[in-house]
Amino acid sequence: MIPTLTGSVSPNELGRVLMHEHVFVLNAELMVNYPEMFPQDEMVRRAVAVLGEVGKTGIDTFVDLSVMGTGRNVPVLRRIAEQVDLNILVATGWYTYHEAPVFAQLNGPGRLFDGPDPLAEMFVRDIRDGIGGTGVRAAVLKCSADKYGMTDGVMNIMQAVADAHLETGAPIFTHSDPGNETGPAQLDYLESRGIDLSGVVVGHCGDTDEIDRLRRMADRGAVLGMDRFGLESRLPYEARVRTVVDMCRLGYADRMVIATDSSVFSMNFPDEHRREHLPLWDARAVMPRVVTDLRASGVGDDDIDQMMQRNPARILHGSCR
Template sequence: MTDRTTAPDRGGRDGGRPGGVVQTFRGPVSPAALGRTLIHEHVFVGSTELDVNHPHPEWDESAAIARAARQLTELYRLGVRTVVDLTVLGLGRDVARVARVAQQVPVHLVASTGYYTSNVLPPFFGTHGPGRLVGGPDPLVEFFVGDIEVGIAGSGVRAGMLKVVTDAEGITEDVARVMTAAAVAHQQTGVPITTHSRPDLRNGLDQQAFLRAAGVDLSRVVIGHCGDSEDIPYLRGLMDAGSTIGMDRFGMEHVLPDERRVAVVLELLRLGYADRMVLSHDAASFSRVTPPSWRAVHAPNWNFGNIPRRIVPMLLEGGASPEDVDRMMIDNPARLLGSAR
């Protein structure tokens, strides 16, 4: 293993400038315009059938849009310039609703595509695709590529990131299908892939093995939710294989306190991995899964402003340099997001 003084340069501030453009809700921007970026967040998380048939008692669309706009405007005041919304199919994605927020805020919002399932897909996918009852090409590939190259749901908003999931169930047949479709879409478009992982199961290694076998360059992959882990050898292994790791659940102190999350980041910085980490919260302005009333009591720091308000000062006080913070929040997101064709 290497330390900071001998760690290989993997890109970022000293390793070249990202190319291409980044698609946002308001159109393409230069990677240099992204600034400080939160690369794993959600504006609204829902459940489409439940939302239609059994609306959540805390949900009011107009109020929710206004609240999200206030939060993201305040985030801009705190120095953050870009937020990646990783709400994909399976999480109640509604880009038209988020577009109403994007029109009101100074931050760049980036949409995503993919399918959030840890086990099975809806029945539609069981009958559509090569060798299936209805046949035709795999709709997942068509959906993902169309979202990236044309726009999502007729909105014209093009996705700038792909998301896949593996959890306790492992890489099931349907999960493998999603990951394969994401690999194809990535290869056709250059858009990076991020994952939902379970670091307690060390399944980022399985994700890397699968994506590598599918032809994905692991330097274009973020293994998500690694901030839930204090297993330094595991995290180093993921980065040494080429991937960036998402230290992306700050504020989820019911899983791991922020002080311990910060300690892991500081140790990895000391070991020379500033160029292979990104910071975020996996927060939401409104989530049906953990609604605002629950978060207010059980996770009061789980919000978009936690990193600029609390975590960055903790990192700096712990020995991180301003350049370390910029690399994790500016250079690394720009390198990842700015390499789309």
């Protein structure tokens, strides 16, 4: 069974899945020192309203990829999940573009204080036993690499994620930057560890419309996260739709998943900016807008079901424990 915030579900109960989303993107230190920046009760009400609308559009499951480094807060998320008709899955991992947390730089194999990797131990515990004292188990693993490339800190996290995957079988989701070719570099490392790439979702592949680049990753067995619909600053919406259409025509529907990578609230993106400049960057737009436009461009229902139901069920089956 696949763990969610409110229990467990079987793969065939997932329905339509958004595979790379966030309820909140936060900064833990800001929340501790400036709690007025995150009025919890107000934000819970806001999230319940938004996610309720997501569910009404026909989405059944929402994979929240906020991890440590982006303010994951399981007790708050569970309050929300208990009030919406939506399966919400949570992740474990650490989000960084450059440095690993200092304690992880100092502790672990071959480091100043030699011994077991504390991050890998945390990730395994989150998956097997639950996060903190919540009893909520993480369903997936998350790592990231962006404009600085595969730094020592990024590799520190990736090593721990790979170790945890090899011990638990949990699927791996990444944040990548097509402009810096970090997706292929992530696959190179994971493949070098003997990891089956069919259980790896390379995030933000939809930020490029270079079909050959996408095909090279898909041909290695990896799944492409076409997961930033509406983030116009990275690639226009129309180009994102056209790329998915072209990839489906080439037979790659079984190697893509759909999402927006948006959030109900983010400390990184002011609400006013999102409303003015990114109106389509919203999980509520996937079914009525994205799926409608894909269909109008020739993508059949079978391919849509493949990307939104069968691929997620196959990938998340690795979460069954």
